[in-house]
Amino acid sequence: GGVALVIDGKALGHVLEQGMHHAIVRLGSVCSSVVCCRSTPVQKQQVVKTMKEALPIRTLAIGDGANDVAMIQEAHVGFGVMGNEGMQAVMSSDFVIGQFRFLKRALLLHGRWNYLRTGL
Template sequence: EGVGSTIEDLRIAGIHIWMLTGDKIETAINIGIAANLIDNYAEQFIYTEELQVNPDELMKKLDSDILKIENALNLPHFDFDQYQKYNNDTSESTSESSSSFWKKIPFIRLCKLKNHTLGLDRESYKKLTHSSNHVLIVDGTVIDTFLDKRFEMKFFYLADKCTCVICGRISPYQKGAIVTSANRLLKKITLAIGDGANDRNMINRANIGVGIRG
């Protein structure tokens, strides 16, 4: 009771929501609809088990979806190759501190370029997000590939632009790995909430972990 409206309030406040579940994708999508994570206006970027077979095709789809969401949100295209070159060049410099490095790289700054909806009432928020509501839906078989160094930056870039992320058939290890990678790449405060033993890894790795009993 009240879950849908609560989640909507969190999104209005600018809190980015991920749902990580062991349920299959179809069930996860139904839960997302019931919990108000997915509405009738949402464009869905779906990554199913079939894409795991061909990494090159997976990369093509990832690149295509990134272009789609950049165009939809009117964002400048992010040059990942240029970022990698900057990353490599900067990492070779021993005189530059880690903190100043993260302040300079464009990846983190661009990940924060969103429509700021803080302070809007619910109806105004709905009108604003109808044209920019994107949901990323990923099967657990694809997550391992997305957490690989070749894919992880693009995956988290796309995920950060979406209204919410839903991952189905996720293992306890994958839950923790996603939180760890999000902390490292996005540099945001993470809150993990779970009600089972399979959520322990995720809860422990988040900046704030909440376990629900009963």
């Protein structure tokens, strides 16, 4: 089991406004995942961009509404979830799932199959 970082928009705003991007990178780099909640679209995008630029990692963003589009487009891989918030996230994503619960199968099963197929 890994450690996850969960940060809300208010705390994230303070970190980003103070130019403490390095703090998010250092903390996020020891976590298996980073979850930003109650954040603005710009904050979400900044977190993904900061992690991409600072670390040799691949980023994945998951969203279900128009407020997630910038984050999805910034990430290496974007998942759009079909839902009640419109089709903007779905239209701007690399992959589409019907519900959040389908993400596990998409990543663990289909992701592995794709890796095996392209790696041979």
